[in-house]
Amino acid sequence: VIQMGQPEHSKITTCAYCGVGCSFKAEMQGDKIVRMVPYKDGKANEGHSCVKGRFAYGYATHKDRITKPMIRAKITDPWREVSWEEAIGHAASEFRRVEAQYGRESLGAITSSRCTNEEVFLVQKLVRAAFRNNNVDTCARVCHSPTGYGLKTTLGTSAGTQDFKSVEKADVILVIGANPTDGHPVFASRMKKRLRAGAKLIVADPRRIDIVKSPHIKAEHHLQLKPGTNVALVNALAHVVVTEGLIDEAYVRERCDLADFEIWARFIAQEVNSPEASAEFTGVPADEVRAAARLYATGGNGAIFYGLGVTEHSQGSTTVMAMANLAMATGNIGREGVGINPLRGQNNVQGACDMGSFPHELTGYRHVSDEGTRQIFETLWGVSLDMEPGLRIPNMLDEAVGGTFKGLYIQGEDIAQSDPNTQHVTAGLAAMECVVIQDIFLNETAKYAHVFLPGSSFLEKDGTFTNAERRINRVRKVMEPLSGKAEWQVTIDLARALGYEMPYSHPAEIMDEIALLTPSFAGVSYATLDKLGSVQWPCNDKAPFGTPLMHVDHFVRGKGRFMLTEFVPTEERTGARFPLILTTGRILSQYNVGAQTRRTANSTWHDEDVLEIHPFDAENRGIKSGDLVALASRSGDISLKAEVSERMQPGVVYTTFHHAETGANVITTDYSDWATNCPEYKVTAVEVRRTNYY
Numbered sequence: 001v002i003q004m005g006q007p008e009h010s011k012i013t014t015c016a017y018c019g020v021g022c023s024f025k026a027e028m029q030g031d032k033i034v035r036m037v038p039y040k041d042g043k044a045n046e047g048h049s050c051v052k053g054r055f056a057y058g059y060a061t062h063k064d065r066i067t068k069p070m071i072r073a074k075i076t077d078p079w080r081e082v083s084w085e086e087a088i089g090h091a092a093s094e095f096r097r098v099e100a101q102y103g104r105e106s107l108g109a110i111t112s113s114r115c116t117n118e119e120v121f122l123v124q125k126l127v128r129a130a131f132r133n134n135n136v137d138t139c140a141r142v143c144h145s146p147t148g149y150g151l152k153t154t155l156g157t158s159a160g161t162q163d164f165k166s167v168e169k170a171d172v173i174l175v176i177g178a179n180p181t182d183g184h185p186v187f188a189s190r191m192k193k194r195l196r197a198g199a200k201l202i203v204a205d206p207r208r209i210d211i212v213k214s215p216h217i218k219a220e221h222h223l224q225l226k227p228g229t230n231v232a233l234v235n236a237l238a239h240v241v242v243t244e245g246l247i248d249e250a251y252v253r254e255r256c257d258l259a260d261f262e263i264w265a266r267f268i269a270q271e272v273n274s275p276e277a278s279a280e281f282t283g284v285p286a287d288e289v290r291a292a293a294r295l296y297a298t299g300g301n302g303a304i305f306y307g308l309g310v311t312e313h314s315q316g317s318t319t320v321m322a323m324a325n326l327a328m329a330t331g332n333i334g335r336e337g338v339g340i341n342p343l344r345g346q347n348n349v350q351g352a353c354d355m356g357s358f359p360h361e362l363t364g365y366r367h368v369s370d371e372g373t374r375q376i377f378e379t380l381w382g383v384s385l386d387m388e389p390g391l392r393i394p395n396m397l398d399e400a401v402g403g404t405f406k407g408l409y410i411q412g413e414d415i416a417q418s419d420p421n422t423q424h425v426t427a428g429l430a431a432m433e434c435v436v437i438q439d440i441f442l443n444e445t446a447k448y449a450h451v452f453l454p455g456s457s458f459l460e461k462d463g464t465f466t467n468a469e470r471r472i473n474r475v476r477k478v479m480e481p482l483s484g485k486a487e488w489q490v491t492i493d494l495a496r497a498l499g500y501e502m503p504y505s506h507p508a509e510i511m512d513e514i515a516l517l518t519p520s521f522a523g524v525s526y527a528t529l530d531k532l533g534s535v536q537w538p539c540n541d542k543a544p545f546g547t548p549l550m551h552v553d554h555f556v557r558g559k560g561r562f563m564l565t566e567f568v569p570t571e572e573r574t575g576a577r578f579p580l581i582l583t584t585g586r587i588l589s590q591y592n593v594g595a596q597t598r599r600t601a602n603s604t605w606h607d608e609d610v611l612e613i614h615p616f617d618a619e620n621r622g623i624k625s626g627d628l629v630a631l632a633s634r635s636g637d638i639s640l641k642a643e644v645s646e647r648m649q650p651g652v653v654y655t656t657f658h659h660a661e662t663g664a665n666v667i668t669t670d671y672s673d674w675a676t677n678c679p680e681y682k683v684t685a686v687e688v689r690r691t692n693y694y
């Protein structure tokens with residue numbers, strides 16, 4: 001409920017939508033919010049905001065909020081409201097029953113990028129210390145896990161290289177697989193300001209996104225590639241750099257592993273990587289690629305910004321490494337105005353990854369097999385830890401159907417709507433015997449749950465989020481949890497019921513433990529954050545005020561590592577039955593599966609998902625804007641309205657995934673990134689035809 005009027009008091013907190021991490025002053029009357037005012041001293045937003053952060057917070061007090069714990073014996077039974085004590089006791093005894101029947105590896109958890117660092121840290125700690133395995137994964141699995149893999153492999157750490165401010169020094173901006181105007185609007189404004197001041201723009205995207213041509217901005221090159229061919233395109237850019245002598249030789253000699261570089265340079269110079277050869281796959285004219293490569297390599301500071309259009313592919317990790325190769329070869333890492341910058345989707349996707357919620361890594365990206373690291377945790381936590389990596393989300397679902405994975409604790413994540421191939425996800429959930437959901441709404445996944453533990457919105461939390469530039473921002477509680485219990489307390493109670501004590505009385509103490517265990521967070525505390533406003537990790541003795549730019553004198557891994565990035569076409573193929581490629585994305589006013597934004601006035605700006613289709617493909621099928629169409633793939637079919645649009649290229653269609661009624665992920669495929677299992681959401685072979693039925 002949004003009540004307007006004069007504020008009586010206020011608190012500074014952080015937006016819970018995208019990875020820009022804008023700071024807001026929450027103005028209150030008593031315990032009611034009057035308005036969210038963009039905070040002028042917020043370092044990520046400098047007083048700016050978008051329609052989500054500014055207006056879309058009413059979901060926090062929406063009538064659909066579930067505020068009482070609930071349990072049921074079977075997923076076909078009605079929910080029964082119970083006390084916190086009974087719900088947590090039931091969840092714990094069911095987890096222990098499953099463990100006794102199927103073994104220690106039968107349990108696991110999924111953490112959420114919507115939650116705070118402290119909440120995520122506790123869930124992975126519960127898995128490792130109370131479940132005694134490493135079966136913890138995070139929703140970053142389905143978005144930016146290739147960023148983690150690709151940047152760590154080439155540069156040494158799983159994070160973007162710059163701060164947002166750095167874009168003000170960029171001369172050439174390469175946007176690849178990202179739609180900043182819709183996805184990261186406040187950062188997009190900063191980027192556009194720089195472009196209006198004269199920086200050059202290259203956009204690589206299958207769709208003509210707004211930034212390609214907007215007031216006073218026109219991309220020098222729009223490389224309108226076919227979905228699934230990023231690696232071919234980035235390799236072609238690098239081919240031009242290598243074969244036309246545009247390498248920054250001094251930088252490569254000083255900063256990079258020369259043996260790897262020489263092998264890579266020979267590989268990339270091969271004809272198969274030329275713009276002419278790659279055009280066969282990408283559809284981008286070779287001349288355009290050559291001109292773009294020359295501009296990026298010789299135009300001054302070259303900065304790369306990318307998003308899920310890079311990562312959500314079968315070669316997502318390969319593309320991230322290909323971009324790192326390109327940036328290193330041209331000397332574009334390690335100073336202001338350059339770098340490789342993942343535009344993170346969710347508010348705390350960086351933090352959820354930092355907090356050790358991957359099945360192979362403890363906090364700060366240290367492998368579970370590293371004995372020295374494990375010992376530090378074991379000493380503090382008083383348990384012995386498993387040294388074998390655990391299951392990823394898709395493996396959990398596979399093992400649920402065909403094996404013995406039977407108990408799952410899901411923190412703030414609606415995998416039945418957001419993960420690919422919905423049928424596979426729901427089959428996995430239905431095969432489990434104890435699914436415990438911690439969330440604020442009864443979402444699609446809750447249909448398969450046995451225990452529902454009410455969660456809290458960001459307005460009810462104390463904690464921290466880490467944004468796309470590694471900036472740790474404070475989240476401050478402005479109202480009491482509607483359920484009467486903060487999420488971190490719920491996890492502690494569940495751990496206690498499982499027989500493991502976690503002794504904290506405030507999230508600040510959880511952060512103190514994170515700092516104790518994690519070298520890149522060693523200098524982080526709530527006192528530091530209150531004093532500095534926010535801080536970018538690494539923050540420790542060497543960098544007490546944080547680190548805006550990474551890899552300045554040397555790469556985190558020492559020498560930069562060039563990786564061979566062979567282009568391998570996706571196995572998802574078009575053909576006579578499914579001749580078009582579907583790719584997906586977000587729109588400004590809505591957010592992911594819409595659980596929050598659709599429960600606010602923002603829903604009036606985009607109340608359904610529509611299918612964008614090129615006039616050529618539309619005419620061939622007798623489709624006009626507004627027609628209802630059936631969209632079918634090898635996985636399933638859905639129906640939605642068509643919008644004929646020249647944003648699309650012939651052969652490619654596009655939709656958003658904000659509405660459960662449309663269910664875009666009913667038709668996405670099972671293919672995923674070879675290194676991380678990040679799903680290939682961005683390429684699905686489909687056919688479209690007019691229909692009369694939803």
Ligand code: SF4
Pocket residue numbers: 015016017018019020021022045049050051052053054184185186187
């Ligand atoms: Fe929130 Fe992102 Fe909008 Fe900022 S740009 S207000 S973080 S949704």
